[in-house]
Amino acid sequence: MKKIAIIATLILSMAVVFIGCKDKREPGRIYMPDMTYSRAYESYAYRDSAIFTMDPNSAGHKIFFNNLPPAGTLKRGELYPFNVPNDSNGLLNLSSLVKNPLGPLTGKDLEETGRLFNINCAVCHGAKGEANGPVAEKVGGVKNIILASPGYSDGRIFFVMEYGQNNMGSYASQLSREQRWRIVQYIRTLEPKAATTTEAPKTDSAAVVKK
Ligand code: HEC
Known part of the structure; x- marks a missing residue:
């Protein structure tokens, strides 16, 4: 009985290894998506439209992100904006x-x-x-x-x-x-x-x- 359990575990772990290593560039089967795909925005990373949206009004369950700094914020060391209207x-x-x-x-x-x-x-x-x-x-x-x-x-x-x-x-x-x-x-x-x-x-x- 013990032997069967050991063999079964071995076969299972081999299967996991093989399924997981189909292609070096692919993450393989994903069991915990949060561990594979970051919910934080990463520059130049592929932005999955199922997770991120650029529309703040209908964000729903998605994460709003539009590459712009939040309104009213200033980059460190940056000079104040020129708030004179263009007229x-x-x-x-x-x-x-x-x-x-x-x-x-x-x-x-x-x-x-x-x-x-x-x-x-x-x-x-x-x-x-x-x-x-x-x-x-x-x-x-x-x-x-x-x-x-x-x-x-x-x-x-x-x-x-x-x-x-x-x-x-x-x-x-x-x-x-x-x-x-x-x-x-x-x-x-x-x-x-x-x-x-x-x-x-x-x-x-x-x-x-x-x-
Ligand atoms: C593509 C050509 C071009 C470039 C490049 C350019 N300018 Fe001009 N600039 C013009 C033209 C044309 C006018 C006149 C606009 C008008 O009709 O009042 C002008 C007008 C100006 C004026 C106002 C002059 C006045 O009497 O009202 C200033 C100041 C000025 N430019 C500065 C700059 C500075 C500083 C740069 C570089 C950052 C620059 N320009 C680059 C074409 C250019």
Whole structure:
């Protein structure tokens, strides 16, 4: 009797082993699905539509997951979102209330931001912001940034990068908030500050009268 029990157990365990090892890539027969398929969401994992749903209103017994961070949350170390609405009041009035969280750039940061500017902006606006980039003519309507920027607040320049403006698209998905605020600082370094202050007396009416 004991022998039969031992043989039976052996046969059973062999059967389990063989059934369980059909294919190395397959988990085989699944006795405890919770142990095989994680109910937690794993990046790049196959998302079984029988378990997960992207519709929060009819989730039912399924797990709601839509790849987006929960509303009102912020990634650690991330700058605050730009909450100015995308309309003319936002552009002309509200954007100037948002201060640049970063100070002027120096050294490596300046170099790196120049690189980002040359990749993302210079194709249209030119390396010096003078609207003479290689595709400026094809795009059409590209503006000389540094002509207007001295009169623009940091928030207004950020606004243009956040939402785009006419023929210029939004850069919100290509550049992080920090990178965009840095580019605002970089544009400040391109502005011809010294030139305007030294040239100003030339157009002074008093100077003309003296001649
Ligand atoms: C595809 C070409 C293109 C690229 C790339 C581009 N822009 Fe523009 N940009 C434009 C055009 C066109 C306008 C003019 C929009 C309009 O009609 O007001 C503009 C306008 C602007 C203005 C507003 C100027 C004003 O006088 O109102 C700013 C500031 C600006 N761009 C900054 C940037 C920055 C910073 C980048 C890089 C992150 C960038 N642009 C990338 C095409 C481009």
